[in-house]
Amino acid sequence: MAQEKKQVEQITDMEADFAQWYTDVCRKAELIDYTSVKGMFIYRPYGYAIWENIQHGLDAEFKKTGHENVYLPVLIPESLLQKEKDHVEGFAPECAWVTMGGADKLEERLCVRPTSETLFCEHYAHIIHSWRDLPKKYNQWCSVLRWEKTSRPFLRHREFLWQEGHTMHATAEEAREETMQMLNIYADFCENVLAMPVIRGQKTDKEKFNGAEETYTIECMMHDRKALQAGTSHYFGDGFAKAFDITFTGKDNLPHNPHQTSWGVSTRLIGGIIMTHGDNNGLVLPPRIAPIQVVIIPVAQHKAGVLEANRAVMDRLQAAGFRVKMDDSDNSAGWKFAEYEMKGVPLRLELGPKDMEKNQCVLVRRDSGEKTFVSLDGIEETVAAMLDSIHDGLYARAKKNLDEHTYPAFSLAEAKAIQEEKGGFIKTMWCGSEECEIRMKEEAGMTSRCVPFAQEKLGDVCAVCGKPAHKMIYWGVAY
Amino acid sequence: MAQEKKQVEQITDMEADFAQWYTDVCRKAELIDYTSVKGMFIYRPYGYAIWENIQHGLDAEFKKTGHENVYLPVLIPESLLQKEKDHVEGFAPECAWVTMGGADKLEERLCVRPTSETLFCEHYAHIIHSWRDLPKKYNQWCSVLRWEKTSRPFLRHREFLWQEGHTMHATAEEAREETMQMLNIYADFCENVLAMPVIRGQKTDKEKFNGAEETYTIECMMHDRKALQAGTSHYFGDGFAKAFDITFTGKDNLPHNPHQTSWGVSTRLIGGIIMTHGDNNGLVLPPRIAPIQVVIIPVAQHKAGVLEANRAVMDRLQAAGFRVKMDDSDNSAGWKFAEYEMKGVPLRLELGPKDMEKNQCVLVRRDSGEKTFVSLDGIEETVAAMLDSIHDGLYARAKKNLDEHTYPAFSLAEAKAIQEEKGGFIKTMWCGSEECEIRMKEEAGMTSRCVPFAQEKLGDVCAVCGKPAHKMIYWGVAY
Numbered sequence: 001m002a003q004e005k006k007q008v009e010q011i012t013d014m015e016a017d018f019a020q021w022y023t024d025v026c027r028k029a030e031l032i033d034y035t036s037v038k039g040m041f042i043y044r045p046y047g048y049a050i051w052e053n054i055q056h057g058l059d060a061e062f063k064k065t066g067h068e069n070v071y072l073p074v075l076i077p078e079s080l081l082q083k084e085k086d087h088v089e090g091f092a093p094e095c096a097w098v099t100m101g102g103a104d105k106l107e108e109r110l111c112v113r114p115t116s117e118t119l120f121c122e123h124y125a126h127i128i129h130s131w132r133d134l135p136k137k138y139n140q141w142c143s144v145l146r147w148e149k150t151s152r153p154f155l156r157h158r159e160f161l162w163q164e165g166h167t168m169h170a171t172a173e174e175a176r177e178e179t180m181q182m183l184n185i186y187a188d189f190c191e192n193v194l195a196m197p198v199i200r201g202q203k204t205d206k207e208k209f210n211g212a213e214e215t216y217t218i219e220c221m222m223h224d225r226k227a228l229q230a231g232t233s234h235y236f237g238d239g240f241a242k243a244f245d246i247t248f249t250g251k252d253n254l255p256h257n258p259h260q261t262s263w264g265v266s267t268r269l270i271g272g273i274i275m276t277h278g279d280n281n282g283l284v285l286p287p288r289i290a291p292i293q294v295v296i297i298p299v300a301q302h303k304a305g306v307l308e309a310n311r312a313v314m315d316r317l318q319a320a321g322f323r324v325k326m327d328d329s330d331n332s333a334g335w336k337f338a339e340y341e342m343k344g345v346p347l348r349l350e351l352g353p354k355d356m357e358k359n360q361c362v363l364v365r366r367d368s369g370e371k372t373f374v375s376l377d378g379i380e381e382t383v384a385a386m387l388d389s390i391h392d393g394l395y396a397r398a399k400k401n402l403d404e405h406t407y408p409a410f411s412l413a414e415a416k417a418i419q420e421e422k423g424g425f426i427k428t429m430w431c432g433s434e435e436c437e438i439r440m441k442e443e444a445g446m447t448s449r450c451v452p453f454a455q456e457k458l459g460d461v462c463a464v465c466g467k468p469a470h471k472m473i474y475w476g477v478a479y
Numbered sequence: 480m481a482q483e484k485k486q487v488e489q490i491t492d493m494e495a496d497f498a499q500w501y502t503d504v505c506r507k508a509e510l511i512d513y514t515s516v517k518g519m520f521i522y523r524p525y526g527y528a529i530w531e532n533i534q535h536g537l538d539a540e541f542k543k544t545g546h547e548n549v550y551l552p553v554l555i556p557e558s559l560l561q562k563e564k565d566h567v568e569g570f571a572p573e574c575a576w577v578t579m580g581g582a583d584k585l586e587e588r589l590c591v592r593p594t595s596e597t598l599f600c601e602h603y604a605h606i607i608h609s610w611r612d613l614p615k616k617y618n619q620w621c622s623v624l625r626w627e628k629t630s631r632p633f634l635r636h637r638e639f640l641w642q643e644g645h646t647m648h649a650t651a652e653e654a655r656e657e658t659m660q661m662l663n664i665y666a667d668f669c670e671n672v673l674a675m676p677v678i679r680g681q682k683t684d685k686e687k688f689n690g691a692e693e694t695y696t697i698e699c700m701m702h703d704r705k706a707l708q709a710g711t712s713h714y715f716g717d718g719f720a721k722a723f724d725i726t727f728t729g730k731d732n733l734p735h736n737p738h739q740t741s742w743g744v745s746t747r748l749i750g751g752i753i754m755t756h757g758d759n760n761g762l763v764l765p766p767r768i769a770p771i772q773v774v775i776i777p778v779a780q781h782k783a784g785v786l787e788a789n790r791a792v793m794d795r796l797q798a799a800g801f802r803v804k805m806d807d808s809d810n811s812a813g814w815k816f817a818e819y820e821m822k823g824v825p826l827r828l829e830l831g832p833k834d835m836e837k838n839q840c841v842l843v844r845r846d847s848g849e850k851t852f853v854s855l856d857g858i859e860e861t862v863a864a865m866l867d868s869i870h871d872g873l874y875a876r877a878k879k880n881l882d883e884h885t886y887p888a889f890s891l892a893e894a895k896a897i898q899e900e901k902g903g904f905i906k907t908m909w910c911g912s913e914e915c916e917i918r919m920k921e922e923a924g925m926t927s928r929c930v931p932f933a934q935e936k937l938g939d940v941c942a943v944c945g946k947p948a949h950k951m952i953y954w955g956v957a958y
Binding site: 033035036037040041042043044045048049051052068069070071072073074075076077080093094095096097098099100101102103109110112119122123126127138142143145147159161 | 512514515516519520521522523524527528530531547548549550551552553554555556559572573574575576577578579580581582588589591598601602605606617621622624626638640
C-alpha cells in the first residue's frame, strides 16, 4: 500500500495544473523518456506499442484504398529543398543540417528531412512518364526533424514519428478526391478507434501547409478545452510538379503536369489521446488502441487453483483475439490496481477463490470505476461488449466536452471574453481576410482552427471587422 | 511481344557479368531507385514490401521471445558516442554530422546514428536500478547512416533500414544465452523463410563488432560464390555498462553492472535473396516472403465468363490467406509473363475458356519453369503444396551451391589457388593469430568469415603459418 500511495501522490491534479498533469502521465505511465539531446525523446515500449497499434490500423486503411509503402532518404540536398519557393521558406528555419561526412566537409549541406515532398517529387519525375503510370499513391512511415525552440512529449518534438502520404494524379478532380478521402480516413479513425470526436474543415490561407493550394484538417478539443490539430491533408495542384518538371503524356498524346496531394498524422495523436481521455488516476486508453485491453489480477493467488483458473480465462480471452496481460507478480493488489489505472488499461478482471466457486469474476471499468460481477460463461462476449461500451462512453464524454464548449460569438470582444472565461472553440462569421486572423491572434490569443464543412449562418458580417462575411470559422487556443 | 523482348534484352547475363546482372535486377524488378544524394537509395514499393514481410516475420519472433519495440533519437551527441573507446574508433570515420540547427551553429555536433548502443545505454542507465528491472529486452526498427565511399543497392547504402536489438541482463550467462538465441532466430528465419542456408559461427577478434567481447554471425554463399554476412549477434559483457555507469542492486543488495547484447539484420538480406535465388530472367523470390505469391493471368480474357472465373479463383486463394494479384490489364500475355518472371513471383496461374470447360488451370513455377495442369477442386491445397515445394527446391539448390563450393585447404598457396580457380568458402585450420588473417587477406584476397560451430579437424597446424592450430575457420571473398 505504501507503493500505491506513492504512485498516486506523484501525479499532479489535472484541474490544478493541466500541463504538469500531462507531463506526469507521460512519465509515470512509462510512455516516454528524456535524452541528452534537447527536444528529443525516447518512445518507451508502452508508448511505442500505442503507436504500433495506430500504425497497423491506419496502414490497413491505406492499403485498402490502394496505397503502397516506400522509404526515401532521411537527407535532402539544400538545392532540392529550394526548388519550391513557398515550401523552403516555411521549412528552412527549422532544418537540422548535415555538413560533414566522416572527416570531410560536404560540398552541399544536407537537411535532415522535415517532410519529404521534394524527395517524392524527384522520384516521381523519374518514374512518371505516361498516363498509364498514374495515379501513384505512396506512403512512408518514418521520423522527421523540426528544429523547434520548445518541446513537449508527443506534442512538439525535434524528432517525431509520423506517416506522410504523397500521391500524383492525372487530374485535379482526382487529386481533390484523394485529399478528401484521406481526411475522412483520418477523421473516421480518430472517432471510431481513438474515441476522439473531430471537426472537419479547411485551413485558412494563413494556416495552410507551405506550398499547398488547400489544406484540410481535423481539429479535436482536449480536456482543458484547447485545440489539437490531429491530422492534415493537402491539395497541391500542379505547383510542385511544374517546379520539379514532372510531366506525363496524356491519352491525348500531349504533355501534362500531374496533380498532387500529401497527408499525414503523427505521434501527436498519442498526446491527443492522453489529453482527451486521461484523468487524475492517469492515462485512460480507448480500448481499440490499448496495448493491454484487459489486465487480469488473480486474487489470493497463493491459494490452490487460483493461478490456473486465471490462466484459463487469459487463454480464452487471448484465443478470442483480445490483448490480455495477467499480473501474477508479488506486488500487492493495491499496487497493481494503481499501476494499471495509471497505464489506462480499459478493463481489470479479478478472479479469486470465492469467484471460482460461483463461476464468476469481477470486471472493473477504467473509465467509470464501475465494478460488475459477471459469469465466466460467455466471458468473451461480455468483455467484447464492455470494451465497446467503454469506447462509446469515452467518445460520448469527449463529444459532450466539445459540444458544451463550442460557443458562437458576434464580436472580437465577445470572442475574447468567452475564451478567457470558458475556453473552448469560438465560432464566428469571418470575412476571409488575414488581417482579421492577425487581430484575433493579437487581441484574443486565438488562431483560426478551420472553416468547418458543417457551416452555420451566424449573421452576415465578420465578427472582427464587421465587413460582409459568408463563412463561419472556428477559433481556439491550440497545442 | 515487342515489349517482352525489350524487357528480356535489358538484363545482363549473370554468368557474363554478375555485378551488372545484380544492378539490372534491382532496377528492372523495381526494387530500388537512385537519388540525387550519392549512396542513398529509394526503397520502391516492391522492394519495401519484401522488407515489410521480413519485418513482420522477425518481429513476431522477437515478441514471442519477450522483446519490446522502442524508438530512440536519430541524433547522438559526440560526447555520448565517445564514452566507449573501441566503439567510437570504429564508427567515427563513418559518421555524418549535424552541425547546424536552423540558422544556429550547434554547441556540440550530433552524429546521425550509425548504430544505437550509446543511446540505449544512456536510457538503460535511467531505468535500470534493481534486479527487478532486469532483463530489459528492447528492439528498434529504424534506419542508420554509414558514410561509405562506395555504394551498391541493398548491400552498401549510406542509409539503410535495419533492426537493432539491445538487451541487458543480470548475469553473463543469461546475456550469452540471449546472444545465441537471437543468432538462431536469424539463422532459422534465413533458412525456413528466405530459403538461404547459413553457416553459424563466431567472428575472429579482428572482425568482431567495435566494442563487443564476442560477435556471432551467419554467413551465406551467393550464386557467384562470394560470401554475405547476413546477420550478427554480439555479446558485450559489462564494458558498456561500466562506461555508461549502469548499475543495479542485486538480490544480494550489492551493486552490479548488467551484461549486454546487441543484434541486427538489415535490408542487405534483400540483396542476399536476389543473389542467392535470382536467374537470367530476373528475381526469384522465396514464396514465404514474396509480396505476390501467385499471379493470375486470365487467358483470352475478352471471352465470356473468363474474368469472372479468374476472379473466383483469386477470391478463393485470398480467402485461404495467399498473397495474390490478378493482372487483367491490356498488356500482352507475353509481356505479363516476362514482367512477373522479372519480379520473381513464385507461381503463375493461367486460366482460359478451355480450362474452364475442364475445371482446371495451369500452374507455372518460377524456379523451374515447370508447367502443370491442375484441377480447380482443392486449388488451395495444390497451391500451398507447390509453394512449399518451391521453397524446398530453392533451399536445396542454394545448399548444393554452398556444399559444392566449400573446399578444405592445407596451405595459404592452396587456399589462394582454389579461390582463384573456383571461388567459394575455403576451410582451413587456423592458429588464432591476427597476423595470419592479414596474410590471407593480402596474399589470397580473402577475409575470415567465421569459426563455425560445426568444427572439423583438418590436421593440427595453421594453414597460413604452420604453427599449432586447434580451430577450423572459413575464409572467403565477401560482399
